[in-house]
Amino acid sequence: MNEGQKNLPTKEIFSTARQTVALQTRLVLGGEALNPNKINLGKITPEQLSEIKPTTIVKINQASTKERLDYWKDKGTFDQQLKSWCDSMVRYYNDPRFTEKEALKLYHHYFGENKGESNINIYADEIIANFTQNEKINFDQLNQNLPEIKKRANIFGGNSAEIIEDLILARVKLTDPAKKQELIEQVNEEKTIDNSPTLRLNYLNSEEKMSLRWLFNEKPIVVTTPPSPQPEPPEPKPPVLNPWENIPKPKQPIIIHAGKVERDAQGRRTRENAEVKLILGTAEYPLVTENKWSDGRIEKVRTTSPERPYHIPAVVYFDEDINDEQRRLINQAVGWTLSQIGVPKEFIIVSDRSASEFFSRLHPSVKRNNQYDASLLLYSFSQDRDQIEHPHHAIVFTNKDLYTSDTNFVVGAAQDDLGTVISLHRFWNSVPDTDLRNEVVKTEISHEIGHVFGLPSNRRGENNIENSLGPHCKNDGCCMKQGLRVPDDWIKYTRDRLDNLGRHHYCQDCQTDLQEKFKKK
Numbered sequence: 001m002n003e004g005q006k007n008l009p010t011k012e013i014f015s016t017a018r019q020t021v022a023l024q025t026r027l028v029l030g031g032e033a034l035n036p037n038k039i040n041l042g043k044i045t046p047e048q049l050s051e052i053k054p055t056t057i058v059k060i061n062q063a064s065t066k067e068r069l070d071y072w073k074d075k076g077t078f079d080q081q082l083k084s085w086c087d088s089m090v091r092y093y094n095d096p097r098f099t100e101k102e103a104l105k106l107y108h109h110y111f112g113e114n115k116g117e118s119n120i121n122i123y124a125d126e127i128i129a130n131f132t133q134n135e136k137i138n139f140d141q142l143n144q145n146l147p148e149i150k151k152r153a154n155i156f157g158g159n160s161a162e163i164i165e166d167l168i169l170a171r172v173k174l175t176d177p178a179k180k181q182e183l184i185e186q187v188n189e190e191k192t193i194d195n196s197p198t199l200r201l202n203y204l205n206s207e208e209k210m211s212l213r214w215l216f217n218e219k220p221i222v223v224t225t226p227p228s229p230q231p232e233p234p235e236p237k238p239p240v241l242n243p244w245e246n247i248p249k250p251k252q253p254i255i256i257h258a259g260k261v262e263r264d265a266q267g268r269r270t271r272e273n274a275e276v277k278l279i280l281g282t283a284e285y286p287l288v289t290e291n292k293w294s295d296g297r298i299e300k301v302r303t304t305s306p307e308r309p310y311h312i313p314a315v316v317y318f319d320e321d322i323n324d325e326q327r328r329l330i331n332q333a334v335g336w337t338l339s340q341i342g343v344p345k346e347f348i349i350v351s352d353r354s355a356s357e358f359f360s361r362l363h364p365s366v367k368r369n370n371q372y373d374a375s376l377l378l379y380s381f382s383q384d385r386d387q388i389e390h391p392h393h394a395i396v397f398t399n400k401d402l403y404t405s406d407t408n409f410v411v412g413a414a415q416d417d418l419g420t421v422i423s424l425h426r427f428w429n430s431v432p433d434t435d436l437r438n439e440v441v442k443t444e445i446s447h448e449i450g451h452v453f454g455l456p457s458n459r460r461g462e463n464n465i466e467n468s469l470g471p472h473c474k475n476d477g478c479c480m481k482q483g484l485r486v487p488d489d490w491i492k493y494t495r496d497r498l499d500n501l502g503r504h505h506y507c508q509d510c511q512t513d514l515q516e517k518f519k520k521k
């Protein structure tokens with residue numbers, strides 16, 4: 001259909017005229033295709049687009065290095081330049097945790113130890129890895145983050161930042177057969193221009209021409225932004241920083257509990273306390289400890305605390321049976337829920353490990369027909385070795401049916417401060433209206449994640465709390481109500497939620513619980 005064409009200037013005869021598909025394709029082809037004056041390239045075949053040609057990477061790195069050198073020319077000695085670069089990075093991040101030392105690390109990471117040559121592929125690799133799950137690119141998330149990705153790429157220079165965006169897009173399109181096919185069709189589109197047939201590949205728009213001229217001539221044509229980060233207002237933290245570095249940590253490990261053996265009157269050993277050394281977290285709310293028992297045995301332990309007043313990363317695991325539609329809904333719902341709780345964006349991570357790992361660790365004997373024991377799954381999260389190196393809230397999604405020993409089935413289960421397993425099995429095909437079903441799933445996700453953050457809190461006493469399969473909130477419209485009849489109760493609560501609270505999933509009491517929890521430090 002051609003609905004959009006009426007509004008386009010008549011010159012834009014290609015539907016992709018405003019996109020940079022020709023530039024992306026030429027970056028893949030490398031060599032002569034980088035020459036903006038070369039406008040007689042032939043039709044593209046899938047074989048030609050296997051990976052970015054090394055000549056492209058070399059050219060981009062050379063152009064970026066030159067751009068940076070030009071910018072720093074006449075700006076003092078190398079050491080002075082480096083100091084001023086680090087200072088501007090610290091101002092750019094505007095975050096007490098991002099110190100001059102961090103800036104220096106970043107410099108060496110992207111520009112090597114001595115020569116200061118740009119290595120743009122490191123950056124592209126990191127971005128792509130960041131948006132890859134189970135070897136598949138999350139295009140929605142990547143597209144949403146492009147402005148931030150481009151902005152951060154300014155450390156390679158303003159022109160370089162422009163082209164890195166297209167380099168990344170070209171690379172990810174090659175990994176997805178459908179996207180690759182779409183790109184080929186777009187650049188092979190043919191129109192008659194000035195009486196001669198012309199391919200989109202040879203019809204470069206002004207942005208594409210500018211980038212290719214800059215790249216091919218290795219000199220800046222138009223420098224739109226200085227090739228160094230400008231001190232700018234604070235932005236959401238970049239996704240590639242390591243969130244675990246932001247968790248409270250003692251300067252050196254400290255003993256928070258001295259171990260001792262307790263004996264009765266006869267001298268028999270009644271109790272043994274381990275010597276507990278704090279590795280990560282605070283003394284009051286430890287996260288990872290090293291426990292030394294009197295027999296010399298040492299073990300590292302991920303400790304849980306429902307009232308933990310500081311954030312730790314939330315890691316989302318998908319089972320292999322979760323489809324793309326579900327995944328999109330889940331990503332959106334988890335993001336929205338955690339933002340209501342106040343979890344920083346960079347603390348939300350989608351794991352490249354499959355949730356089926358957790359299921360396959362369960363002993364076959366605890367499988368009930370086709371149901372899996374949710375309590376044992378939660379226990380297996382606590383035993384996961386990654387909880388020591390990268391302690392997190394595990395948020396696991398599956399289509400498998402779950403049960404606990406005292407139920408026919410459960411839609412999910414959660415353990416304070418450790419994680420939750422959420423099954424879509426009982427909702428996905430039982431709620432007839434798709435929009436409503438999606439809202440019900442969102443209620444379920446907010447409910448289980450709420451439990452991970454200690455909702456409803458003990459602090460509330462009996463106030464609007466009931467106990468059915470654990471404490472639950474009684475307030476109408478709150479996602480923390482217990483729904484014993486599935487899916488009917490959940491549909492009703494979801495309608496109440498949409499009526500009463502609008503976008504908020506947690507009632508005022510539950511929101512207060514969260515505020516109190518994160519208030520104490």
Ligand SMILES: [Zn+2]
Nearest residue numbers: 447451472482
């Ligand atoms: Zn519950």
Ligand SMILES: [Zn+2]
Nearest residue numbers: 473478507510
């Ligand atoms: Zn509530």
